[in-house]
Amino acid sequence: xxxxxxxxxxxxxxxxxxxxxxxxxxxxxxxxxxxxxxxxxxxxxxxxxxxxxxxxxxxxxxxxxxxxxxxxxxxxxxxxxxxxxxxxxxxxxxxxxxxxxxxxxxxxxxxxxxxxxxxxxxxxxxxxxxxxxxxxxxxxxxxxxxxxxxxxxxxxxxxxxxxxxxxxxxxxxxxxxxxxxxxxxxxxxxxxxxxxxxxxxxxxxxxxxxxxxxxxxxxxxxxxxx
Numbered sequence: 001x002x003x004x005x006x007x008x009x010x011x012x013x014x015x016x017x018x019x020x021x022x023x024x025x026x027x028x029x030x031x032x033x034x035x036x037x038x039x040x041x042x043x044x045x046x047x048x049x050x051x052x053x054x055x056x057x058x059x060x061x062x063x064x065x066x067x068x069x070x071x072x073x074x075x076x077x078x079x080x081x082x083x084x085x086x087x088x089x090x091x092x093x094x095x096x097x098x099x100x101x102x103x104x105x106x107x108x109x110x111x112x113x114x115x116x117x118x119x120x121x122x123x124x125x126x127x128x129x130x131x132x133x134x135x136x137x138x139x140x141x142x143x144x145x146x147x148x149x150x151x152x153x154x155x156x157x158x159x160x161x162x163x164x165x166x167x168x169x170x171x172x173x174x175x176x177x178x179x180x181x182x183x184x185x186x187x188x189x190x191x192x193x194x195x196x197x198x199x200x201x202x203x204x205x206x207x208x209x210x211x212x213x214x215x216x217x218x219x220x221x222x223x224x225x226x
Contacts, residue, residue: 003109006189010109013185013192014116017178020200024207037170039209044166045159048138052146052155061142069135072169076128079176083121090114109189117182120175127172134165177203 024035032038051061141158144151181199185192 006109009189009192010112010185013181013196016193016196016200017181020203034208036207036209037167040170041163041166044162048142048159048162051142052151052158055146058143058145062139065135065139065142068165068169069132069139072128072131072135072165072172075169075172075176076125076132079121079124079128079172082176082179083118083125086114086117086121090118110186113182113186117179117186120179120182124172124175124179127168127175131165131168131172134161134168138162138165 028035028038047064048061051057138158138161141151141154141161144154177199181192181196184195
């Protein structure tokens with residue numbers, strides 16, 4: 001395959017993913033109540049408020065957060081394993097490019113895809129690890145008796161932390177999903193645009209919700225959509 005076709009397939013693959021994420025970001029700002037990321041962030045906040053108002057729900061809250069913590073940990077572990085494997089495979093290509101007299105890497109479609117793959121996996125790892133951190137904090141807050149003064153003191157922090165944890169987990173999982181088209185393009189350039197299109201079509205379905213989960217969350221989502 002000629003270098004021109006390889007470059008074209010690579011650029012189309014990246015352009016499809018970037019275009020979708022840009023459209024999603026615009027839609028997120030215009031109608032946050034219809035987008036899954038904002039709606040689910042509001043759901044987590046409503047959940048924390050609900051368990052904070054019901055004495056005896058501390059154990060249930062900690063168990064729920066433990067499940068979320070395990071999910072974020074699995075995502076981080078997957079990203080870490082993928083990152084190690086990608087570094088092992090991409091290092092020879094990068095070293096070969098740096099061996100030239102100019103000591104500058106020769107930009108090729110394969111090198112661009114490998115670097116992008118590393119960036120996505122690293123972003124997924126960081127976001128998932130930070131989600132684990134915030135879920136861990138919320139777990140301690142949720143374990144404090146609801147009626148205690150200490151719990152009331154930390155309730156606002158708990159609401160903010162559970163929102164951040166959910167958003168970070170969402171970003172980590174999203175970056176992990178976007179790895180698929182890049183891998184497909186590495187295997188065969190023409191497979192990249194097809195895989196990117198398929199992934200976008202799947203994400204369109206999951207990035208929308210039929211209606212906002214809370215009647216009071218719409219105004220709040222408009223000011224804190226992300």
